[in-house]
Each structure stands twice: as structure tokens, then as C-alpha cells.
Amino acid sequence: MIDVDRARAETPGCEHVVHLNNAGSALMPQPVLGAAVGHLELEARVGGYEAHDANAEAIDRFYGATAELIGAAPEEIAFVSSATRAWDMAFYSFRFGHGDRILTSVADYISNYLAFLQTAERTGVEVVTVPNDEHGQLSVDALRDAVDDRVKLIAVTHVPTNGGLVNPVAEVGVIAREAGIPFLLDACQSAGQLPLDVDAIGCDALSATGRKFLRGPRGTGFLYVRSELLERLDPPLIDMRAADWVAPDRYELRRDGRRFEEWEQDYAGKVGLARAIDYALEWGVEAIWERVRDLGARLRAQLGALEGVTVRDVGAERCAIVTFDVADVSADHVMETLRRRGINVSVSATSSAVIESLERDLPDLVRASPHYYNAADELDRLVEAVAETDVV
Numbered sequence: 001m002i003d004v005d006r007a008r009a010e011t012p013g014c015e016h017v018v019h020l021n022n023a024g025s026a027l028m029p030q031p032v033l034g035a036a037v038g039h040l041e042l043e044a045r046v047g048g049y050e051a052h053d054a055n056a057e058a059i060d061r062f063y064g065a066t067a068e069l070i071g072a073a074p075e076e077i078a079f080v081s082s083a084t085r086a087w088d089m090a091f092y093s094f095r096f097g098h099g100d101r102i103l104t105s106v107a108d109y110i111s112n113y114l115a116f117l118q119t120a121e122r123t124g125v126e127v128v129t130v131p132n133d134e135h136g137q138l139s140v141d142a143l144r145d146a147v148d149d150r151v152k153l154i155a156v157t158h159v160p161t162n163g164g165l166v167n168p169v170a171e172v173g174v175i176a177r178e179a180g181i182p183f184l185l186d187a188c189q190s191a192g193q194l195p196l197d198v199d200a201i202g203c204d205a206l207s208a209t210g211r212k213f214l215r216g217p218r219g220t221g222f223l224y225v226r227s228e229l230l231e232r233l234d235p236p237l238i239d240m241r242a243a244d245w246v247a248p249d250r251y252e253l254r255r256d257g258r259r260f261e262e263w264e265q266d267y268a269g270k271v272g273l274a275r276a277i278d279y280a281l282e283w284g285v286e287a288i289w290e291r292v293r294d295l296g297a298r299l300r301a302q303l304g305a306l307e308g309v310t311v312r313d314v315g316a317e318r319c320a321i322v323t324f325d326v327a328d329v330s331a332d333h334v335m336e337t338l339r340r341r342g343i344n345v346s347v348s349a350t351s352s353a354v355i356e357s358l359e360r361d362l363p364d365l366v367r368a369s370p371h372y373y374n375a376a377d378e379l380d381r382l383v384e385a386v387a388e389t390d391v392v
């Protein structure tokens, strides 16, 4: 059970705002803020390189904490500046040719699709969007049917940007393993929200961001690559962090996950993310998941009962992300009205989920995403404010 009062007391932002935009960027708890700001202050006091040396243990805890979070080994982890950069470093390491295929999900993230389209243009690889099933989630049967010798990668998003859907990724992992196809999972919106175990899921690479449900600083993220795959992946960009210059005409890539890292890093962000992950582990991700899933379900029920409000989330399993639209009111207007009343939500634009929005004829959606530190009366305030939103 989550002690909500303690969680709120440890979250300075709770005094100022009803923050229901955790899928955008969550409120940092005090220990995370302290770790990140403390490191910046140390840099200012003693120098950046010297601060790194002095705080090395807390910074390097990033690898152990991340490994614990997802059931991996610290050597399989890279620190990066965003989930997109993490995903790109893995994706652009694969070599595709004409006639190869990539299987992906309808609700895959916009930047993943942009990379698919660019790679298709460059290499002739075919990107196959596996249809959804009757629940609106990736169809496991359709995925199984689409697997053949041409498929070189399965790349799926766990929790999409525009809804409460949780894709059935463990079933995807079984298919990928049986077929011996690498499986890249975008766990950007699931990390910190629900339990992740790379062996149980059966993914070979996983990307995530720090600022969302992990409650870390912005500009942080991580990539996991399974050890068996690591040495076969040649990063699209390298620098002196990723490789050693061993002779005038030769370099050697690092053998661990840090081959995907940059030499220069935001160490305040990294130590903040390390603390954020430990903080999530201290609460227990199972307990977090239980609470956020309940808050999501409660909010869906409350909003669904309002006249003119349509809740749009699909999937057999739904998380803390709640999307809806209000008849005759634009999503931007709803967001701005709520912001004026001290309530933060965001808008999922159709332009960031083109395939799904076209298939389901969706308008821009309001996205509310509670976290475990949100109180039930904050959901009530949101619902009241939505009910009172003026038609424009």
C-alpha cells in the first residue's frame, strides 16, 4: 500500500498544483531534486570533473538501480538523454536491406515511425503495422501470422503516448523468441508505472525516459540491450565514450552497454535519475502499479459519467493514462481552462498518432495521467472542472 500522505509530503510541487500530467513529465520528489541540485551545486563549487569524481558512487548507482528496475545486469544499461535517443541508438544499429521487414504496432510512437519511414526510404526495408485485435491492442495472432524469414526486427510500444492501452508485450516476446527475431520494446511510458522484467517480457532491447512515471529530471533516459545482442549491434554514432582508439587506424568498441552512450553527460540528471529509480524501488513498483491502475480506472469512470465526455482508452489492460474528448470543445481549450484552475493535463494530438487516429477517427484528445502521489480529491477537482468547461 502506498502512503499517499507521505508521498505528497515528499513532493514539493503538490503544494502548488494538481499535477495530472505524469505521462508528460511527473513532479520530482524531494530526494530526486536534492540529488540533482546537490550535484549541480557541487559542480559550481569544486568544478565539473572534480564533482564527478567526488560523487562517482551516487552517479554510477544509475546502472545498478536501472538493472534492478528491469531485471537486467548493470553492464547491459546505457545512460542517454531521452527515450527517443535510447530507442534510436538501438534501432539504427540494425542493418536492414531491400525485402527485409520490420513488424510494429499501430500505436507505436511518432518518432519511432519517423525512423521506420526514413529507414524504409534509405534501405527498402518494409515496415508492417500489425493490426489491433478486438480490444484495440496489438493482435498477438496477427503478429504470429506476420512472422516469416523476412522479419528482421519486432519493435513495439508498451504503453502508447495517446491512451491507457497496455500492449500484451510478454506474448510478443514469446513469438519473437520462438522465431529468433530481435525484439525492441519502447517502455517509455510504462517504466515507473508498472513492473518491467526483460526476461519475463522476452525483449532484447528496451528504451525509457526519466521524466515520466520514474519521476526523474528531464533530459534523462536509458537503454537496455541484452548481453547476447550487445556485441552484435554497431552503434550508429560513436565517440570516445563508446570506443577506444587503439592504433592510428583502428578503434575498438566497448563491450558493454556504454557503447551507446555519449562521453559528455548531464551528471546532475544522471544522479537524479539514479535516485528516482531507487525511490521508485523503495515504494515498490508493484504497489505503484496497483495504485495508478486504480486511479486510472476511477478517473475513467468519473469522466465517462459526464454528459458530452467520451473516454477513448482501449485495450484489455489499461494503465494510469486516461484520454477523453469533450463534445464541441477543443482539447486545447480544455487543457488551457484546466491550467487556469491549477490543474495540469496535456493534449494528445492526432498528428502524433497518425495511423491510430485515422483508423479510429479520433479527434485531438485530452490526456490526464495520475501518479501514486495524486490524491482522490484531485481527480474530483479535475472532473468538476471538466464538467464546467465552457463550450467554444
Ligand SMILES: Cc1ncc(COP(=O)(O)O)c(C=O)c1O
Pocket: 081, 082, 083, 084, 085, 109, 157, 159, 160, 161, 186, 188, 189, 208, 209, 210, 221
Ligand atoms: C511511447 C513513447 N515513446 C517514446 C517517447 C519519447 O520520449 P522522450 O521524449 O524521452 O524521447 C514518448 C514520449 O512521449 C512516448 O510516449
